[in-house]
Amino acid sequence: MKVKLLKVAALLILGGYLTSCKKDNDNDKPREYVVPTSYNFGNASFEETTQAVNMLIGFQSYLSKATSRELSQDTVNYLWNNTNGAFKEDYVSNLTYSPDQLNTFTGVKLSGLAKNAEAFKKYADSMVKISTYRNDVAEQGKPGKVGSRLVNFSGLEFNQLVAKGLMGALQLNKVFENLDKSASADNNANVSGNSYTAMQHAWDLAFGYVGIPKDYDSSKAYANTETSRPLAIGGYFRERARPIGAGGTVFAAFLKGRAAIDNKDYSARDAAITTIKEYLEKTLAVSAYTYLSLSKTRGDDAARFHDYSEAYGFTIALEYRAANSKLTAANYQKLVDILKMDYWELKKTENATKVDEAISIFKTTYGFDF
């Protein structure tokens, strides 16, 4: 009899483990509520974040034209500050907003949204200069093309620092900022003139800056013609962060958190904040890690320098990680020191250990086992 009881108890425990394992986090719930499967909360409003992410894509698309044309410094200035109707069909297509619409949203501008905006503007300006070398063949000390890639004198693609760096300085930073806001904002009264509370709205803005659609499906390979496709860091959930399952995890946490806020379940909200912060940072880290690993498989400099540039861009983005990040300041500095090297030098066999060191920092810090 006792044996039987113990067995039953054991089986019950087993059952408990099984469900807890399927369901991620089981928090104490003050009351029952349903977490929806898409971000269709009635009073959610975050258009300006979608506009910002669309502008980010337009800006980086323009910079990437440098391989085939001389970029205009004026256009870069205008796009950056969203003045003079600079967004054009040519580099803004298949997005939620048309270029004409983006041009009218003058209150939204990358220069005002990005942290350390000056630094990123400089990278973009550098790309303008490099575009004049697009017909030259690059060598060490000489800008130009390596295969199809347009690089500076040291093999670096500046546009990668802009595109990937802003995933940290703009997206990650804005998401974190709004999550932090939502952790303490008022959730009792609606913001005057609106149907949402300050807490709900901050949460929605955080969601919007991630750049994924309301009905995001992490298992789907979105075509680049779909206007509501995941963008920038949201696009990297699939492009490079699949091994860590970042997309599904982040999206689920946003849904859970918003439902929790609606039901005043603040411990669930806080758990969601922790998850989102962790996985967004990890998305940047796993991308840098993957590119560095790939650089060790490349036979050609074009692909290898591109890998280095991507990894450097994602590393720059990681500067905007949370204060309690597992990535220490000392290790972060090591990564920067390695990736700011002249890539014609970094590719040499004698420097293989430097790339290995950077890979190992990512691997051990974040526990990547692939």
Next chain:
Amino acid sequence: MKKSIMALMGNIAVISVIFLACSKGSKDAPDQGGNENFDKTAMLTYYADKMIIPGYTAFQQKINALQAATTAFANAPSPATQTEAITALKTAHLQYQYIEAFNNLTPATSATLEYSVNFCGGLTNTDLLLNGFSVDSVTIENNISTGVYNLSEYSNKSFYSQGFPALGYLITGPNAIAKFTTNTANRVIYINDVAKRIKALTDQVVSDWGIYRTTFISNTQSNVGSPIGNLVNQMAYEMDVLKGPRIGWPFGKQSNGQVFSTKVEGYFTDNSIALAVANLKNLKLVYTAGGSRKGFSDYLNTLGKQNLNSLITSQFDITLAKLEAIPDPLSNSLTAEATAVNTAYGEIQKLLTLIKTDMASATGVQISFMDNDGD
């Protein structure tokens, strides 16, 4: 009571197993069939000391001889010096097949050895004019007549006008000797520059292995970019090159049967099959580690994959036999011996699948050489 405790313990054991499996999220983990018993450092040490370093060193010697023979031919072009140069070129090209399996490791990639010495054009067959093992004789002749060129330039045009294909064209292409009567000085300089560049890159790879050996043997992981990851990837890549640029493409497998006889490897030296056989023999050597019990075949056995191992081993032998059954020159056999070529192609495909799919998954290696970044 004792019984009950035992039962409880048993259940806890079950629980913890489930719990572990679940918390680890066992994604692509390879079968852990006791591979702890396999000494991967010994495996890598074997490859470095018995195959890679001796392979590159032997290649360096053949390249020295090739450079000397090329210079002798350029200085006094005659049937006699030409024959010497052809022999040296064939010998060096043949030895190259014994190192190609290691050309995705850091010393060779940082020297861009493959691109500059034996460019196969990659695995995407898009450009109809120049692809596979083409020779860009137009650019070569243009480089000679203008005297303006940069062999370290990073473009397909440049890759297709240097290395073994260029030497083949310059030493034994149409009217190779007669062409030295016009623009002699420039032609001599060019052929010497091509040989010089092969030598410089080879010297760099040999000396770099002196620095790289320790790094290579000390990393026993199998993630993307690791030595084991790269070795398995390169085996799969070599099979893809055999299936594509070496045999399949010239045979017309990508062009509805339209044969491209001039795009075989070693077109001017008429030894394409000899080269392909040497390449595959070396691949088998990498796989078996020469029976040293330290190779991938033994690793698979330790992982409990004896069946796969014997399948791969016998498929190597079958493929080699079918490949050897094609007579050189391949440029001729593509049409004259189409059945033999087709048979070999079929066996190559089978071996490719075994290595690229089964062996890669058994060893927990991700095939990453097709990872072309789009943005």
